[in-house]
Amino acid sequence: MLKLLLPVVLLMKFKSDWKSIQTGVGMLSGLVGLMCFHDMYLYNLGFELGLDFVSYIMVYLSTWVMFLVIISSQRVKGENNFFDMFLVVNLFLLLSLLFTFSSLNYLMFYISFEMSLIPTLILILGWGYQPERIQAGVYMLFYTLTMSLPLLGSLLYIYYYSGSLTMMMSGMILDGGYMSVIWYFSSVMAFLVKLPMYMFHLWLPKAHVEAPVAGSMVLAGVLLKLGGYGLIRLLFMFQKVSLNFSWLWVSVSLLGGVLVSLLCLRQVDLKSLIAYSSVVHMSMVICGLMIFSWWGMMGAIVVMVGHGLCSSGLFCLANMMYERIGSRSLLISKGLLNLLPSMGLWWFLLSVGNMAAPPTLNLFGEISLFVSLLSWSTLSMIGLMFLSFFSAAYTLYMYSLSQHGIFFNGLYSCSSGKVREYLVLFFHWFPLNILILNLNLVASVN
Template sequence: MLKFIFVSVVLMGFVKEWWFIQISLFLMCFLFGCSMGHDFSVSGLGFSLGADHLGFILIMLSMWIMALVISASQSMNKNNNSPSGFLLVNLLLLLALILTFSATDYLLFYISFESSLIPTLVLILGWGYQPERIQAGIYMLFYTLFASLPLLVSLLSFYNLGGSLTIGVVSCVDQAGFVTFLWYFCTIFAFVVKLPLYLVHLWLPKAHVEAPVAGSMILAGVLLKLGGYGLIRMLCLYPEVNKMFSWFWVSVSVLGGVVVSFMCLRQVDMKSLIAYSSVAHMGMVMSGLVVFGWWGLTGAVVIMVGHGLCSSGLFCLANMVYERLGTRSLLVNKGLLNFMPSLGLWWFLLSIGNMAAPPTINLLGEINLIMSVVSWSKVSMVGIAFLSFFSAAYTLYLYSMSQHGVFFNSLFSCCSGKTSEYLVLMLHWLPLNILIMKAVMFMPSF
């Protein structure tokens, strides 16, 4: 772990060399992927840093998405919109993410978890598109800070009781009482907001709409996964209390996902629609985690990886359309197949990934989550059926509204796509379909 953190710090000295940063990040992904084949559960221990298999997966996802972010943000470099500062902020964010996913101490995890908020805020405020980005940044800042302070107090109380905050050493809370319920909600609420769950999701669409393409891709690709990762690490500390309140979380997750799906069907902004769809998908992740099942855990991790790649690719596509037409409105962006037929293929491939259709890895994750939640309660089958149906409905709405219909009259010519853009889209789509082949190979071992 230390060597990858050291490389991330060293790269900050080369922020004026755009191509060097790109090549270095892809090389880091390759070297990190080569070190993932070990059969031990924790590696690289030292300085309260290390990574198990879950940490490895999410660190790899962070490096991969960050490399694609910099490849997709070439316009920042060409327009001379402070490219060095842009690269520095992204590398700081990558460093915070690596520290978060490799922390073996809850306090270090909390500090790095919160520090990822600052570079994201700078990205939105510094390179956002509209004046409303200030409001979006304030929403994100205060939602996260308001929810995270009780988590710090909860961690300090764990240290006071057990004398240690090392992950795996902190003792679980078995008794059920009012004080335990209070600490449980204080601990979980920070990750529920970061996920985000329905009812505390208002900051996400605002942040996505006002952020540049890099901010949207990082938010969808990695930062939402911080909430799921934190839940995996913290829910195990309250096993008895979680069993008592799992019905509440599953109800809010599934029914909230259905409500958000209806909201997606009335969106006219591409980025807003993709952002609201993230709330529905992350609700399924929450419901799979709180039922404390092996199927739910594996399905949640698979969905986090698949959604990170798929949603990031859709935001990249929306940005390509915005750079050419100057708008993200679905009322204006009609008939894009007439002008950008090659991009229409990538719209289709990433859209079927968003609706969890085969052969993407999202299908495997949704099957696991559905089996987990339905085996926990047969009543939840109704909500999950609506959620799956409307997931396909709003994705088809996004695809058909943008690709078909009569094109905008004032649009007379448009670049269909550049080689670098096709490369970024392919590197989003390829892991979505390669990873499911690897998962199917190991299915018989279950």
């Protein structure tokens, strides 16, 4: 694992050279891509770090998204807006993500999980656009920290109970009355807030709306996946207890997903709409993970990867629009097809991904989740039916309202897109549609 961690640390040395860091992170993501040729359960072991299939997929997603973040944040360099500090914060965030996804020890996982909060907060507070970013940062900090403290207590109790905090060596917790229920809830809630689950999701739209493009892309692309990854790692210990509460998580998530979809249909802020759509996608991931089926786990991982690429690309597009028009409001930024005709194609392609239409990765993931949920309970068909319909409805609403109509008269002219911007959008779209050709890699997780 040192061959991935040391380059990130060394790149911090070149903080004043934007192109070197951009190239370095790109080469690092290429290196991670070449590591997929293995047939072992765990590999790259050392220093209580190691990768298995799930970790590898998440590490690859982290390095890829961070590479795209640095390309799309060129405006920070152009305006000389403390860009050297900006690069250091992003690299530190990447380092904490690599530690989180490759930790084999629960305590180390917890520390690096919390460590990723600090650079995200600095990104929102330092490079955000509006004065409300302070409130958004505080929301995110307190939602996450409040639910994370019980997790620390739970991990220490696991060490006392089983004598080890190494993953897969800690014993399974038996269903031993109300104490095991409290223990289970204190362990799980930190990850459900990070995902976020409906009712604990209020920090997410605020953080997304106030964050710069880098913050939004990393939040949507990788940081939400920390919750799903944590559940995959921790839930196997609480199988007996968790099966008693599957009905709770599935019903709250499906109902919450439908309500948030309806909320999406009345958003006028574009970033807010994309942020709420993330809550809808993640609600299905929670359902897939909580019912303990192979199809559910496989679907959850595929949806997490697909959503990471698709949502990050949509935030990137929203930022390109914001840089030209100066507003994120769908009431002002209409008729973009007249101003940015080439960009209209990318809006369409990424909107197709967001509504899980073929041939995107999201389609396979959602089919897997549908199969797992229907095999668990046929009653869930009602929630899934509404969820699918409304996710297509709000995506069409976003696309048609932003692309069609009469454009803002106050806008005299604007650039129809740079090669760099189209390259970033292509790098989001290409893996999202090509990975569906080789799904045996993801299916072999199970």
